[in-house]
Amino acid sequence: MSETAPQGREVWTEKYRPESLAEVAGxxxxxxxxxxxxxxxxxxxxxxxxxxxxxxxxxxxxxxxxxxxxxxxxxxxxxxxxxxxxxxxxxxxxxxxxxxxxxxxxxxxxxxxxxxxxxxxxxxxxxxxxxxxxxxxxxxxxxxxxxxxxxxxxxxxxxxxFSPLADDAIAGQLRSIADTEGIALTEDGIEALIYAAGGDMRTAVNDLQAAGVLDDTVDEDAVFAIASSARPEAIEEMVSLAIDGDFTAARSICERLLTDEGISGDDIIDQLHRTVWEYDLDDQQAVALMDRIGEADYRLTIGANERVQLEAMLASLALEQ
CATH class of the missing domain: 3.40.50.300 (P-loop containing nucleotide triphosphate hydrolases)
Incomplete structure (x- = not known):
């Protein structure tokens, strides 16, 4: 960015793209x-x-x-x-x-x-x-x-x-960019950016820029306000309620994620897949959830209705109880 360019005018993924192999992180x-x-x-x-x-x-x-x-x-x-x-x-x-x-x-x-x-x-x-x-x-x-x-x-x-980038590699780059741009980046903000990116440096930097344009302090709330990701605790609660047999409450969370927060069905499935083993589930529950995730992912890929497929996945989990 030139010294006279307005703040945020240049895309940070290009502005901070490594110029040499030695600068490539991870x-x-x-x-x-x-x-x-x-x-x-x-x-x-x-x-x-x-x-x-x-x-x-x-x-x-x-x-x-x-x-x-x-x-x-x-x-x-x-x-x-x-x-x-x-x-x-x-x-x-x-x-x-x-x-x-x-x-x-x-x-x-x-x-x-x-x-x-x-x-x-x-x-x-x-x-x-x-x-x-x-x-x-x-x-x-x-x-x-x-x-x-x-x-x-x-x-x-x-x-x-090339594997997805490690959390440390993404965190180091985000801190460096935030320092250069004069943005206060909190630790929970870094964790949220890493979670939303899922190993993708470009997504993490884009989300940092989008959040930084709105506020000089980038925290967890700022990240999830602009990222195409739901809060991990919301996803976990939705799955836990379905496994406990409370389909109505699980469906309500799914509806809020899709309608109020605008999260796509594909993104919800991706988040589930990335974090299923972090939930407090026994092996049988985890295997059942992975099976339902795979089925829903396939059906969304061939053009099925995302709301119907996600609710069907939750209903299937609830019926097993």
Whole structure:
């Protein structure tokens, strides 16, 4: 942010994006291996797999900056496969970039984000392109699910699996940003941001900015007022009431979360899945709840009504008592 820019005008996820691999938090082992490739000038094709917001794109850009310096943008092509899924993208844009002349470096880098959204034909074309231009082009692919990448591409890449970021890594970054921006960030505020993010640094930073714009003090109340998450105690109470057989009270909490607080059914299911083992449930109750969560998640994925499915899940738990 420039000194004259209004407070909050710049998106903090970009403002505080690490400029180098050394600044990437929470993936020390991955960063160390990538730095060794760069130091030895032996960068292979790379496949980054993992959930959103954990540093895949940041690492790809940082690699380009460390290799190419100020000329990194001219030697780095970023494409988003979810927007451009067809085989023409592979045949045209990627080949055009790989064929274009450049000087001063041994190779260029093509970064294909969300590569698991490519069609099978596009992936087959990409495999052939990777072979054809391996002498002057390195490919970095990122995806959420490596299983959706065809084996011939995986076998040509060094695979790095990014896990959700640890709480300490997210907390450290949030404290640093809050200090720089002059925001008072309370400990319960940090815990709420970490809980709502679920290992996603981008979500945590976005929520911090959204809460910080409204108030110079970011606490638990401020976070849950803007985050797409329910308070964990509300979710736990809803489940406990259903397991105790009080379907009406459990349904009332579900209704409040969906209607009054605007939490989506998908987010409620995600929170349940992340925290079910933290509840005071015996093994049989936990297993039953996980079974119902899986069924509700599947039905929501194929377009079922979220209110009906959540209430059906609670009713099923209550009927077992």
């Amino acid at each position: 993936h020390e082992s991955i960063v160390g291996r990538l730095e060794n490739y760069i130091a030895r000038n032996e960068l292979p094709h790379l496949l980054f797999a993992g959930p959103a917001g954990v540093g895949k794109t940041t690492c790809a850009v940082a690699i380009a900056k460390e290799i190419f310096g100020e000329q990194w943008e001219a030697n780095f092509l970023e494409l988003n496969a979810s927007d451009q899924r067809g085989i023409d993208v592979v045949r045209d844009r990627i080949k055009s970039f790989a064929r274009s002349s450049f000087g001063g470096f041994d190779y260029r880098i093509i970064f294909l984000d969300e590569a698991d959204a490519l069609t099978s034909d596009a992936q087959s074309a990409l495999r052939r392109t990777m072979e054809q231009f391996s002498h002057n082009t390195r490919f970095i692919l990122s995806c959420n699910y490596s299983s959706k990448i065809i084996d011939p591409i995986q076998s040509r890449c060094t695979v790095f699996r």
